[in-house]
Amino acid sequence: MHNKKNKILIFCKLLFTVLFIVSIFSCRKNNDDGIGPTIAFKLDSGFVYKDDTILIGKTYNVGIIAQKGDVNITNFIIKVSNNSTTTYLDTGMNVSTLDINKTIIKGLAAKDTWTFIVRDKNGNSASVSFNIFADSSSVFGSIVTIPSIILGAQNNTSIGSFLDIKNKLVYNLDQAYAIQDSIEILYFYDAIQTDANTIASPNANIDASVFPGTSGLTNWTVKNETRYLQTSLSASDFESFYNDSILIATYNETLAKRKAKNLVAGDIYVFRTAKNKLGMFKVLNVTGTDAGTVEIKVKMQPY
């Protein structure tokens, strides 16, 4: 009887030990989300940080300051709601603080609701927002036309690849390196990612071998970014517009990309330069080699 009791006791002790170790090893994902990030608008002059009324086609600046909570900020999102909600920007990062400025062009919608969101690794988020109303006295601006610009591909030794569109001047690599801030558009032939005839800008993702050397893009300190969006406009639509209304209506920041790729004659792209000027170009002709050329006609907002 005593022996049987002893055995039961030993068995219970061992079972308890098993359960104790189970409790130590039983581990699940930590569901405690902790302290999340914070976000606020910059209140400096020149920045919009509350509801406002702005002329159509005009640019305005927004400044954001965000701080991490327990863990770094990993996602920054800008959404705009007018007729529908679209994502203006959605980018990944891993930072403790965020200090970012955005320049936005007022579109045609009567009211845009802008929401700025930061998220962290734990899924915590914070947001701020404001409304921008279209000024009822808005009028569309004038445009300038550049009938022909010829740009050479990277190995063209007689025609440069880099365009100072404000002054309508074309430069080769070494010349462009000396005036980086003036260069907003460039042209190259992309055989590496097979994008062929490509109009882009210094801040686009261009392989270092395209423009190598001391003056190569990887060594630039100022890299302007122009964004492009292909349109379905007809040639006659392109020829006939006379103010910037179609530019404002057609350009979409969320859909625009840093490259206009695989260009062929007849392609029409709307673009926004680094200096926030909207424009449109039509490809007149293109020679598809790394020493070839592209000829475009441009209609854009004046500087």
Add this chain to the structure above:
Amino acid sequence: MKIKIIKYFFLFFLIVSVFEAYSQVSINGKITDASSNEELEGATISIKELNISAISNNSGNYEFSSIPAGSYNLKVKLMGYKDTSLYITTSAGAYNFNFKLISGMYEMNSVIVTATRTEKKIKDLPASVGIITRDEIQEIPAVTADEYLSLISGINITRHFGIFYKTGDVTMRGLNRNVYTLLLIDGIPASIVDGGATNWNRINPENIRKIEVIKGPNSSLYGSNAMGGVINVITRHPSKPFKAEVNTFYGTYNTYGGSLNLSGSKIKNDKGFYWLADGFIRRSDGYVLYPDSIAESTDVATYLKENNGSLRTGYSFNKNNNLEIEYDASDATMGQGKKIFEELGNYYHDIYQFWQARYNGLIGKFRIYASAFYKYDFDDAQKESIKQSGAYTFLNTYTDSGDKGIWCNASFPFKKNQTITFGFDSKLGKTKSSDVYHTSTDTVTYKGNLDYYGLFAQDDIEIIKNRLKSIIGLRYDIVNFFDADFTIDAPSFTTSFMLPYLQPLTEKNWNALSPKAGLLYKYNDSLSVYFNVSRGFRSGTLSDMCKTGDVNKGFKLANPYLKPEYLSNAEIGMVIQYHKLEVEPVLFYSIGKDFQYFVGTGDSIYTTKTKKQPVIKRENISKVEIYGIEFAANYTLNKHLSAFLNYSYNHSQIKDFDTTLFVSKDLTNKFLIDVPLHHIFSGIIYKSKFINFSIIYKYASSTWADDENTIKVDDYALFDAKVSKKFFKSFNASLTCENIFNTIHLDSKGLLPPGRFFIASLGYSF
């Protein structure tokens, strides 16, 4: 007168009795291991002439008392050791005969359970089987448990990153994926849900009693995944009232750790409790996977942090019945060699728990084995990357998987020379995996259930006594796929391109019939020939059936309609023992049907703003033909020196690749990836009281890294060595060196192996 006769009768009786008493013999002695001098329990000492036997106790002692004087053949047998015998002549008195047993690399009288799910001697099996003993595990230079499997010919171990790889690739018989090999631990499937890679790092080699291997399809007993073969790792069993073993080690890349094994047995007269507790930890700083010439600033050393523990207790009701409960747990984190912002970089973190209750017993004439188990696995894989466009992505993949089931079988002697085994297995598994993006709002989740049910029966007949044996078996399996789903919450540009490809994942079930038949002819104790045919199958993985997403080859769609793969095999083998040489050649031929490959759908899609990928899907599209030779030879020169050689040739090719319904390159006549044509594992082992030494040679011929056979991975040869010494009876020191000549062979992605790797260890037992 009458009284006088009675008196004389009693006097005569007394004289005879005294005379008989003085003619009685007692024999005793001790059984020990010839190299370690360890006392051996459980050895059978038999005297055939008297039809009696004794078993050595936990001190290695045996005894025969009150046996008549005479001449006898004293035979000693113990599993894992070579039989030995001694012819003795006795007259009245006490005799002492001690035996030192030599461990056998390949012991035909060894008993194996895995081959038939009953105890059977290797020499009675019409199949290619092998046992890796505890002695071999201690003698061979290896760091992880799977590396010992190379001692069996036909098993290919790929551990390109050494211990810094969360799974070892263990493949057999010319097949090239982990899912084709069923790994058991103490008879229960080790991997969760749908088979596949197991974290071999979790198995402490110090806790292994033996490893049993049976090659070729064995779905007739084990169901899904037993296509290339079955490996059963059997852990140690307490035999002494108390035993403790402590081991610490230190090695290359600041690798260090230790293990503690405690056990106790209160079994008396076959009745009582026993218990075992085992713990094992390992840490390492790791190394950088990329060669200096291409390493970037974000390439950092892999690292390792492992904790493993095991508890077991049981009660033995009598010699034939016992009940056990077991709990295992493991917590391991492995760096993946990349770090961008996060402190821990890219890592893989795995938490595993296992509960089991098992009964092993004899009820009437039925030998019964039953086990109920539950496994739980939680994985957290963290990954940071920067795309070519400069975009930063950071996500964690959380995967919850679990299995529960009952495996049971019973065997009974149907007739004098016939044993019937039958059983039922169930394994109910489910998994749920979520990719949680931190750099966008997306959460991509897939989940599904796979339930397996199997009924099997086996007939083991000795057709001609000691000459001709046959085993036939059949198993019927039902696999049920259900409750599957694939969802994307809060999709952004990161995953929104997948939305048009989401589809309902309907419930499906399959069944499979897996037969096996084998015939063994024993010419004599030194020569036997066997032949067998068998069939195996493997159901699709939950990932292939439920998950849509990026893979190396393109953008993969889930395919809930995947059918199982099948493999039919025929093999003929021989076992030859000639003096000190044992040789086993095997020829095999297999045809695989409905093998799965990625095929194009004709679509392509931008998975990022700049990356266009083909849309692909896994389909049952091909036949595979595999044939080969396995050759194993073991030579024991004396109790100190032995040598072995394993060689395998595997010709594994795709046949009948059906491109009529799919957009795909025709892979007909292409070789299976990762299967070397030639594989060698050989070595020499020296054991003595003073020092033990072993040196191993490994060779694998070149392999193809892609299905189209355009990228080749070079062949390589490696040398490993181990030296160990026991001193002061309880201490054991060893030094293991893997890849002595620091041979650098890059894998298909140009990543480095760990190179020359040292581990020095010191152990103490009492």
